[in-house]
Amino acid sequence: MTLSEEELAEELSDGVMPKAPSRARVVAGRFFRSRQGQVGFAVLALMFLLAFVGPLFNRWTYTDKDFTAFLQPPSSSHWFGTLQTGADVYALTLRGMQKSLVVGLLAALVSTALAAVVGAFAGYFRGWTDRVLSWVTNLLLVLPAFLILAIMSPLFGGAGRWPLFVIMLALFLWMVTSKIVRGMAISLREREFIQAARYMGVPPARIVFRHVIPNLSSLLIVDATLNVSAAILTETSLSYFGFGIQPPDVSFGTLIADGSKTATYAPWTFWFVAGLLVVTVLAVNLVGDALRDAFDPAARR
Amino acid sequence: MTPVLEVSDLTVAFGDVPAVRGVSYAVRPGEVLGIVGESGSGKSVTSAAVMGLLPPGARVTGSVRLHGKELIGAPERELTAFRGKAISMVFQDPLSALTPVYRVGDQIAEAVRVHQRVSKETALVKAIELLELVGIPRPAERALAFPHEFSGGMRQRVVIAMAIANDPDVIICDEPTTALDVTIQAQVLEVLKKAQRKTGAAIIMITHDLGVVAGFADRVLVMYAGRPVEVGDVEDIYYRPRMPYTVGLLNSIPRVDRDGRRPLVPIEGNPPAPDALPPGCPFAPRCPMKIDACDEREPPLFEVGAGHRAACIRWDEVHPHGPGRHEAARPREPRARGERTVLEVHGLVKDYPLLKGAVFKRRVGTVHAVAGVGFDLRQGETLGLVGESGSGKTTTLTQILELAPPQAGSIVVLGHDTCRLGRRERAGIRRDMQVVFQDPMASLDPRMTVHDILAEPLRTHGRSRPGRRVAELLTLVGLDVSHAARYPQDFSGGQRQRIGIARALALEPRLLVLDEPVSALDVSIQAGVINLLDALKARLGLSYLLVAHDLAVVRHIADRIAVMYLGRIAEIGQVDAIYDAPMHPYTQALLSAIPLPDPRRERSRRRILLEGDLPSPANPPTGCRFRTRCPKFRAELTDEERSLCVDVEPEVRLLGEDQGAACHYAERREVV
CATH class of the missing domain: 3.40.50.300 (P-loop containing nucleotide triphosphate hydrolases)
Structure with a gap:
């Protein structure tokens, strides 16, 4: 009301402007201020550190076999014990964790991102975009994912081919979420703030990324956290059947599959891997929850 | 009894x-x-x-x-x-x-x-x-x-x-x-x-x-923050209010009659949250008459007259600025209309198909939402587009905002015909024409900070460092610069609407389209936003196209008004001319239907009641669209005269200096 204050503002802004409180900054701030976010992020960071730095402090690599110790419980030379083959469980677990963390997190991120983009574009643009994208979604939905992954698994075998594996995993995880996202985007596009952006001259693709997807972030984050475990488990079951990660390379999946056979009389072959898997999934969930709260302005207080 | x-x-x-x-x-x-x-x-x-x-x-x-x-x-x-x-x-x-x-x-x-x-x-x-x-x-x-x-x-x-x-x-x-x-x-x-x-x-x-x-x-009870603050006969409340809140309410409502020309006095601030009431009188933080004693304890209802009680310790000092007591109405000097035309609409038509069937859609009819609307808006002017729901005012507005070629007729925005717009020109017009929406809750992205909301138009049109402008805008609409980091939900309705206005002003537009800008707000808040819009227009030389159903609000803001009925313009012209002596029977009925916050005048007024509902726009009456509900058609005209109404659709005729009506038998009548 007091328009004379405008001059005041001009004077004021000649001085130091406070940092622009944009969304990214506010969300990051809120994420790291929440206890859940701190703990989840710290644990996840620790897991990565353990997976990639941990092996350096061990004399054994995951391919080494100690022929003097078969199926030994944890000791000073083998921290997590050994397998029947004499392989060091600590080395194997960390090697498996490297694969599973990267594969699980990446596959989840890729699939959720794909779901968000495809669903939001289909829902926002409607018409031909919608028809083509929905057709692709439905097609992938009816293809038997496990079968295709199994058939294609020889392709993932060679070293350095794991990105292909991640993409294939993600390709079969996104469809259902994308359908939900599409439905929500359809109702969102009628909202006034989207109209406001359109009348402002914001390009349509940017409206999707700036307004539609952020307003679905709660759903997407929950979906991504669930997908992490889903991806790790799918990889596990694929590996269990001998597809996916092939020996001598290991993953959580192959380790758990092997370990479960000996778990009753040699628990160290199973429990370390299982425990780390649980901790990983828990940390991811904590991060997801904190992120969702940080994105959602209504979740405060 | x-x-x-x-x-x-x-x-x-x-x-x-x-x-x-x-x-x-x-x-x-x-x-x-x-x-x-x-x-x-x-x-x-x-x-x-x-x-x-x-x-x-x-x-x-x-x-x-x-x-x-x-x-x-x-x-x-x-x-x-x-x-x-x-x-x-x-x-x-x-x-x-x-x-x-x-x-x-x-x-x-x-x-x-x-x-x-x-x-x-x-x-x-x-x-x-x-x-x-x-x-x-x-x-x-x-x-x-x-x-x-x-x-x-x-x-x-x-x-x-x-x-x-x-x-x-x-x-x-x-x-x-x-x-x-x-x-x-x-x-x-x-x-x-x-x-x-x-x-x-x-x-x-x-x-x-x-x-x-x-x-x-007969009797009125005024409530504030969960408590009655004034009770009395209707005349006591309106003519002799003893509680500053009641006085504030009465001063902040826009009115359709001449008295309504006075500037509105908004009540500062917002009602207290029920879980954080102030220690003393709950109205004290917003009260213009507050003294220290107000904060000591909550005042009881004092007996201030026969059957009239008010909860204010200074009730005997409260001066009612009620209706009839304030300074003489200051008529708005009829300004000459501006030279430059910012918006020109001619014979605009928009039909929607009525479809039936789930799989194979077939057309079973046509909704004639807008059927030949024309008006122009000059630089520095406010045109109020009024009408009831179903009159086609919102459709007209979206047609203009879309900047797409209309089905028939033409829309010329800032000198550019929308039929011949290239991509770049369209982006240019988007920069000069901005919107303020009705619902301040829905028109701001809930997931964005105020800073991002205000920065969006700036970034879209190529300003990379919007921080300073955002601060300017916030101050311009009377908000605090430190509010930029908050989310829209942390603000009250009135403040949110101010953010919406600030966003619309970010690019220094020339034409502002206001879609029911205050109808979602409480009266005490409404007045502040109306005053803000008025002040901004004068200061920034804006032109407003205002769509509203509240004719009192329109009288306050608009210079000219266009009354719409069933997809056509019934009457158009200078605000005071139309409000003082409307010519179209529909405008007369519309104005007479608006209740005045003035018991004596309200009770002595003669009301023109319309019969029935708006006809379906899918099947409008032949000839004059208003004839099915027209009191004049029903009561005053002879059969011979009626046949003209049935057969010929009236066009808007200029009947006064700046007043035109689409009625074959238009005549002035005072109704307010």
Whole structure:
């Protein structure tokens, strides 16, 4: 009301402007201020550190076999014990964790991102975009994912081919979420703030990324956290059947599959891997929850 | 006469949060008590408590006596027996008050049969009688229809019919006309008066509209922060208010009559949150007359006159600036119209196909939403586009905002015809034409900080460092620069609308399109936003295209006005010319339907009541579109004259200096 204050503002802004409180900054701030976010992020960071730095402090690599110790419980030379083959469980677990963390997190991120983009574009643009994208979604939905992954698994075998594996995993995880996202985007596009952006001259693709997807972030984050475990488990079951990660390379999946056979009389072959898997999934969930709260302005207080 | 309903010291709390803090009133048979207050003042909770309809979590104390019988704490069975019989209720939203899957006749009959031992047939006959009483044409036939086949006004009549089905002693009306258009509101208020005469019931009228209360109520109770702050006869409240809040309310409402020319005085600040009330008088933080003693304790209701009580320690110093007392109206000098035209619309047409069928859609009809609308808007001018729902004003607006070639006719925005717009030119116009939406809650992205919201238009049009401009904008609309980091939900309605206005102003546009900018706000907040819009226009040289249904608001902001009816312009011209002497019968009816917050004038006015509802835009009448409801067509014209109305669709003719009407027999008439 007091328009004379405008001059005041001009004077004021000649001085130091406070940092622009944009969304990214506010969300990051809120994420790291929440206890859940701190703990989840710290644990996840620790897991990565353990997976990639941990092996350096061990004399054994995951391919080494100690022929003097078969199926030994944890000791000073083998921290997590050994397998029947004499392989060091600590080395194997960390090697498996490297694969599973990267594969699980990446596959989840890729699939959720794909779901968000495809669903939001289909829902926002409607018409031909919608028809083509929905057709692709439905097609992938009816293809038997496990079968295709199994058939294609020889392709993932060679070293350095794991990105292909991640993409294939993600390709079969996104469809259902994308359908939900599409439905929500359809109702969102009628909202006034989207109209406001359109009348402002914001390009349509940017409206999707700036307004539609952020307003679905709660759903997407929950979906991504669930997908992490889903991806790790799918990889596990694929590996269990001998597809996916092939020996001598290991993953959580192959380790758990092997370990479960000996778990009753040699628990160290199973429990370390299982425990780390649980901790990983828990940390991811904590991060997801904190992120969702940080994105959602209504979740405060 | 003994009061039929007596409420004393009623309190309601949800958990630790008090919603109602000590309400007392009494109504006698045949009396109308108006309860006025802004949203959150506890007026609806009070009535729900009287009806015993509060959710289980609510704690209610105090006493509610109906014919001397205590209702608080009475067993549910007794409450059910009197609900709908002794006390009945009319709700705000007539659509949700009726069950969609039952015929309306059966629903009214059910209301009868719940409380009276009569056969189904008798009840249905009674239902048809009631429908006739509330003015539903062809009641026997309409009783077999379902609620969705009725218009909003007709549905509200049905709800009133249900409410009076059992000759209640008290009818509680909770914002009964808020969801309706003004001409329909006038009809429904007539029906309510008729129903009251018929049943002799007392009516408790809960509303935020001081105009409705002025014409309808005998006594008025003003509520603020869960408490009555002033009670009295309607004339005492309007002419001799003793509580600064009441004075503030009366000063902040825009009015359609000449007196309304004075600048509005908004009440500063926002109503307190119920869980964080100030220590003393709850109104003190916003009160212009506050002294230190106000913060000491909450003032009780002082006896300030016969039957007139007010909760203010300085009540004897409160000077009513009520209607009729303020300085003489300052007529707006009729300015010469600007030279440059910013917006020009000619013969605009927009049809929507009516489709049927799930798989194969076929066209079964056409909705003529806009059928040949034309107006122009000059630099520095405000054009108000008014009309009831279904008049096509929103369609006109979206057609302009889309910047797409219209179906027929032409739209010229800032010198560019939308038929010949390239991509770059369109982006350029988007920069110069901005929108403010109706609902400040929905028009701001809830996931964005205020900074990002205000920076969006700047970034879109290539300003990379918007920080400084954002601060400027916030100050311009009267908000604090430090608010930039917050989310829209942290603000009240009025503040949010200010953010919406700031966003629209970010690019220094030349044309601002305002779509019902204040209709979602409380009156005390509304005034501030109206004043802001007025000041911004003068300061920044903006042109406004204002769409509104509230003619009082339009009179305050607009220089010219265009009245729309069923997709066409009925009357267009300079604001004062039209408000003082409208020429089109529809404009006359529309203006006369608006209640004035001035009891004496409101009660002595002659109201032109329109019959029936707006015809369907899919099947408009031949010739003049208004003839089916036109009082002039019905009563004044000869058959010979009528044939012209039936055959020839009137075009807008210039009849005054700047006043044109689309009526074959237009003549000036003073109605306000």
